[in-house]
Amino acid sequence: MDKRAFLTLVAVCTMSIMAFACARTVNKTETVSLRFSAVVGQAPLVFNQILYANPGGEGSFKVRDFLFFISNVKLISESATYLEPGSYHLVRFDNNDRTYTIILDDVPKRDYQTIEFSIGVDKTANRSLIAAGDLDPNSRMAWSWDVGYKFILFEGGLALDDVLYPLVYHVGFDENYKPLVFDLQSSEYQDLGMLDFQVDIMKLFNGTHPIDMTTLPSVKFDRQDAKLIATNYQSMVALCAVTGCPSSMRLSIDQGTLPF
């Protein structure tokens, strides 16, 4: 190897090392996406059609509107926790592909073990005029400022004997703020670029005690009724495995055991 070739080699190596170093810097953060798809039971959600059986009684129902809040999205590794700033998302599916996506930019690259978020609005922001994320005291999710936000809004109708009865399930209150935690350690969920979640609306009504929409067609301010739906929506979201949805990987967790 002559001297010139050697110098060229040195130059190329140096540049490669610099490029590699730069790339390393760029790769210190990543983009994490959470994509939620809506289903009712096993089928994708269809709005405004009477397609779904009353889980606890007679008749079939339709979904006219379905919205809910996801708050405080966190990625947790052994050494640190990433919390999305201003993390209040009003999830809605009235779009063409019936999905809702949360994109987290500039997430520090770490070996995350779990992802956590909550259904509802935390007690600091609930009953406040804080304008963060999708919170808006002039929105349809606000009851009034001294009552707070609806965490989940379901409006529709129950068809029974040729009559359409209104269905109104508005659930809020601090005690119904439900943190959910999902395991990311299994090799099936390594790709944080797109985490797929499934939201099963039927789970609102189909918990330990299936709800009969003829006897409970609306839930608003009664704390026991609200608690019933909230207990159900705790298992409404599932993280999908690469092999498909829904997954049973959701860790069970009691409300209040997590710092938030």
Next chain:
Amino acid sequence: MASTVIATVVTTVIAFVIFRSDGEPALATPLTGFSAPFVFGRFNVPKGNPLTVEAVALGRRLFYDVRLSANNSISCATCHMQHLAFTDGKPTAIGISGKKLAFNSMSLANLLWGSEHFFWNGRADSLEQQALIPIQDIDEMGQNLDELVVELNADAHYKAMFAAAYGDINADNIAKALSAFERTLVSSNSKYDQYLRGEATLTDQEDLGRKLFVAHPDVKTSLRGGNCIDCHSQFLTAGFKPLYDGFSNNGLDNEENLSMGLQIVTNDPAHRGFFKVPTLRNIAVTAPYMHDGRLASLDDVLDHYNEGTQLSSTLSPLIMEADNVVRGAQEPISLNLSDNEKRAIIAFLHTLTDHDFLTNKSISSPF
């Protein structure tokens, strides 16, 4: 609880949302001192049309200028009169053709907040898009835009005003100027605003009305409500902002007589009979009511919501479901408010009248 919350509101109202803009024309002066109550929430001014002193002054002049109509007989202000909160007191507007138009003239207040779709059926997606439609409509102002540009170009005063605000006189800049002026029509000094700021006290009747206004009734918890807030947000009293959340079928017609409404725009049968939820700011001076002006008074409006709603396939489930007494399955829809409660809601609605807004010279005719 209530007093703590009110204290919070009062404290936060002191903080104002101050307008800032980017990218205004080099010569135009950013509008300073433009502010709105904190409780109205965030707002966006389009990047391509920042609020400037020159743009607003030009828009104001255009708004009140009869030259915007074909025969120079009417201006925007003919159907949008300041002392009526920019409405005209007629069931439906009448333009240069003398024909009765399809819709009631909408109030122009607080247009920076609430739904971003304009007209009763939502057919314009911005104020800029909205502004040119009545000017050209053959029954409204019947003006040819090219002729209007020629007409305005012949006026040295307009040439100077356009040059300072935007540049050339053209249709786009006419629309921008009108929109800029309309965005400054902020009504925020009613008794209700003063109450929210801690400067005024509501009477017992008004406060009962306010409580009913913000409550969806729930018999199970003995909560009585007028159900207004299900469509009219608590501070703005207007429809909701996202997507078409600010549109609803409020039960004016049965299935047979249900008009297209928003379905014209979205092509979605679920939107049939949906119309824009208007602001209730200054509602006491904007009679008659509803998209076609069919209800003459606030008493009629309360009677409609209390016992007059008609059933149809797209009627809001919130209206169907809301009741202050336990209702049997076959009984007609009714809120079952007492006369006293209806009067209280009307008393509260009167606290939304903002006399400053109705008389403020800076938004009245410059001619």
